[in-house]
Amino acid sequence: MSTSSLGGAFTLPGTSLSLKRMGYGAMQLPGPHVWGPPRDKAAALAVLRDVVALGANHIDTAEFYGPGVSNQLIREALAPYPEDLTIITKVGFVRGQDGFWAPDHTPEGLTRAVHENLSSLGLEALDVVNLRLGGPHGPDDQSVAEPLGALVELQCQGLVRHIGLSTISPAQFAEAKAMADIVCVQNQYNLAQRGDDEFIDALAAAGVAYVPFFPLGGFSPLQSSRLSEVAAELGASVKQVALAWLLQRSPNILVIAGTSSPAHLRENFAAADLVLSPAQVAALDRIGD
Secondary structure, three states, X not given: OOOOOOOOEEEOOOOOOEEEOXXXXXXXXXXXXXXXXXXXXXXXXXXXXXHHHOXXXXXEOOOOOEXXXXXXXXXXXXXXXXXXXEEXXXXXXXXXXXXXXXXXXXXXXXXXXXXXXXXXXXXXXXXXXXXXOOEOOEOOOOOOHHHHHHHHHHHHOOOEEEEEEEOOOHHHHHHHHOOOOEEEEEEEOOOOOOOOHHHHHHHXXXXXXXXXXXXXXXXXXXXXXXXXXXXXXXXXXXXXXXXXXXXXXXXXXXXXXXXXXXXXXXXXXXXXXXXXXHHHHHHHHHHHO
């Protein structure tokens, strides 16, 4: 079924994992507020199967999506997993009974989270685990030593193959690199949220993947007259243009736009085939000024 290169591929540093630059994020699979079962389980399973059928080979998930819901859906839809499928999960948050998101960076909590992800996904080892640090509003610049040390220990045990970091600052990345090989960084970034521009360029020079979360604005969808104008010029949707801009922004960017709709999945993946002209890129770049 695949008819697109999905933006080409990027190999995570020090690994044999060659990931298509357009992947899939599973955060929208559970119910409202990323809590409970999906509104339409059949559609959720269809989306996951289409992700693979359309040629994508990496899925971003977490045990705290649901909690447990996205992982269980991934297992039901795709296990036994295709050999080239990389499942990237994250640890560092837990969910309260009221749906509240609470950080848990303790070694005990991170160890428990890794084992929960292994169990719900039905795996003996996790391909990539992103350590989610910071708070709800971004990085906090606290030392990464203790939580990262816990993940390194789990890596030594063979339960985690590769380590990434999420919601971190350049200073935290530098601290982490002295402790472990870091294959990817996952931070908030999109057309309107451009605070990581220099960080992305530094990571590209180091050969490290950058994975923007909320690539379409998250809970505040991107809106801009410039974005609408470029979309009209290309005969595309504003979402497609925003995703295409990310793919053209830097070769180390991997896109994981999420959806619970098979139709929207195809729309997102089609963005990989859009080519923005230099003038269009310049116009879009001014949105973040």
